[in-house]
Amino acid sequence: MAYPKRRSYNHRRNRSYFRASRPGAKKNFRGNGKKLDTNLFIKRANGEKVEETFVSGVKFADYNLVDKLKQNIASHGYETPTEIQDKVIPQVLAGKDVIGIANTGTGKTAAFLTTLINKAYLDQNQKALIIVPTRELAEQISQEFRLFAKEMNLTIVTIIGGVNMSRQINNLRSRPCFVAGTPGRLKDLIGRGKLNPSSFQNIVLDEVDRMVDMGFIKDIKYLISLLPKDRQSLFFSATVNEKTQEILRGFVNDPVTVSAKHQDTLNNIDQDIVKITNRGAKIDILRKLLNQPGFDKVLVFGRTKWSMEKLARSLVESGIRATAIHGNKSQNQRQRALQQFKDNRLQVLTATDVASRGLDIEGVTHVINYDAPESYDDYVHRIGRTGRMGKKGFALTFVE
Numbered sequence: 001m002a003y004p005k006r007r008s009y010n011h012r013r014n015r016s017y018f019r020a021s022r023p024g025a026k027k028n029f030r031g032n033g034k035k036l037d038t039n040l041f042i043k044r045a046n047g048e049k050v051e052e053t054f055v056s057g058v059k060f061a062d063y064n065l066v067d068k069l070k071q072n073i074a075s076h077g078y079e080t081p082t083e084i085q086d087k088v089i090p091q092v093l094a095g096k097d098v099i100g101i102a103n104t105g106t107g108k109t110a111a112f113l114t115t116l117i118n119k120a121y122l123d124q125n126q127k128a129l130i131i132v133p134t135r136e137l138a139e140q141i142s143q144e145f146r147l148f149a150k151e152m153n154l155t156i157v158t159i160i161g162g163v164n165m166s167r168q169i170n171n172l173r174s175r176p177c178f179v180a181g182t183p184g185r186l187k188d189l190i191g192r193g194k195l196n197p198s199s200f201q202n203i204v205l206d207e208v209d210r211m212v213d214m215g216f217i218k219d220i221k222y223l224i225s226l227l228p229k230d231r232q233s234l235f236f237s238a239t240v241n242e243k244t245q246e247i248l249r250g251f252v253n254d255p256v257t258v259s260a261k262h263q264d265t266l267n268n269i270d271q272d273i274v275k276i277t278n279r280g281a282k283i284d285i286l287r288k289l290l291n292q293p294g295f296d297k298v299l300v301f302g303r304t305k306w307s308m309e310k311l312a313r314s315l316v317e318s319g320i321r322a323t324a325i326h327g328n329k330s331q332n333q334r335q336r337a338l339q340q341f342k343d344n345r346l347q348v349l350t351a352t353d354v355a356s357r358g359l360d361i362e363g364v365t366h367v368i369n370y371d372a373p374e375s376y377d378d379y380v381h382r383i384g385r386t387g388r389m390g391k392k393g394f395a396l397t398f399v400e
């Protein structure tokens with residue numbers, strides 16, 4: 001196959017943009033440097049028509065939740081709980097600490113939000129702190145909270161890095177009953193005496209495996225050490241390894257462990273590789289793919305912030321609606337890019353692993369791993385952006 005000659009890209013103009021990470025930013029986890037077996041990236045989705053395999057025997061309407069919350073859940077379009085919700089919600093309502101083993105895309109956000117909103121609505125003294133690895137995830141959780149807690153007189157404040165701190169400090173003055181944030185900024189504000197962790201009786205650690213990967217383990221342990229002893233603790237992670245166990249030990253008390261079947265998401269996704277024999281032709285192969293029918297909403301993953309920015313720019317040069325999301329963009333730029341992609345105003349979003357963790361975007365048709373992921377865990381997280389909620393998705397991994 002003959003591919004057009006590669007253009008040379010002028011990225012010198014914005015070199016300073018890529019020069020350094022934000023001060024204090026965590027380094028991306030790079031795995032052990034070994035190449036993954038490419039067979040891991042090949043798998044047919046089971047059958048043409050993909051259905052959610054789990055069917056709950058209950059409906060949200062059956063739960064012991066206040067009526068207003070039930071109405072909000074219904075207006076949000078949820079009728080039956082997903083597997084993780086089915087397993088977690090009764091336990092949280094019973095006051096238990098929970099360890100939920102679940103990937104993103106399984107519906108775990110609603111599992112903890114609905115139950116904690118119910119608790120805070122019934123008892124105005126109850127406050128919840130939700131700690132997550134990325135800014136996007138914190139924003140997403142806050143958005144979902146506002147839908148579930150509509151007209152219930154409950155508020156949430158998002159505490160994330162990369163945006164103005166004084167506004168967050170102001171928002172905290174209004175004594176919100178929910179705070180969702182990333183470990184670094186939470187620690188900062190606690191250090192400044194603007195946030196008091198001992199006033200939260202409900203704590204959620206979400207995507208703990210990722211927080212550990214991102215180097216947040218010390219921060220999390222520190223935050224846990226400041227929490228009140230008497231609390232309800234919810235822990236969510238796709239995997240539990242030695243390091244996550246370390247966090248668990250100091251966090252939960254007599255917990256119930258539940259898991260949603262891991263493979264469910266992957267079974268919905270047709271996975272294949274694209275052999276790259278000539279590295280220079282990589283971008284042309286990507287362009288060809290993007291011009292094929294059906295590649296309507298495509299997430300492209302790569303290793304570095306710089307290369308993903310460059311890739312998005314060169315796609316735009318060739319007339320493809322694309323932008324990049326990565327840690328060197330301001331929080332506002334990241335939010336804007338995400339919103340455009342969500343609203344189908346972009347065909348392609350190029351992303352690094354850290355920036356994309358936990359993103360909940362409807363209808364992603366394809367995930368393309370422009371650079372192979374560093375670990376299988378990263379792979380699962382990347383491709384989990386497509387084929388969500390029982391829909392079929394496609395994942396292609398470029399293999400050099």
Ligand code: AMP
Nearest residue numbers: 078080081082104105106107108109360
């Ligand atoms: P999460 O794993 O929390 O990121 O959720 C994944 C996706 O599933 C999101 O788009 C949710 O809006 C959607 N979702 C979660 N629970 C339900 C449910 N019970 N019914 C329908 N959609 C849901």
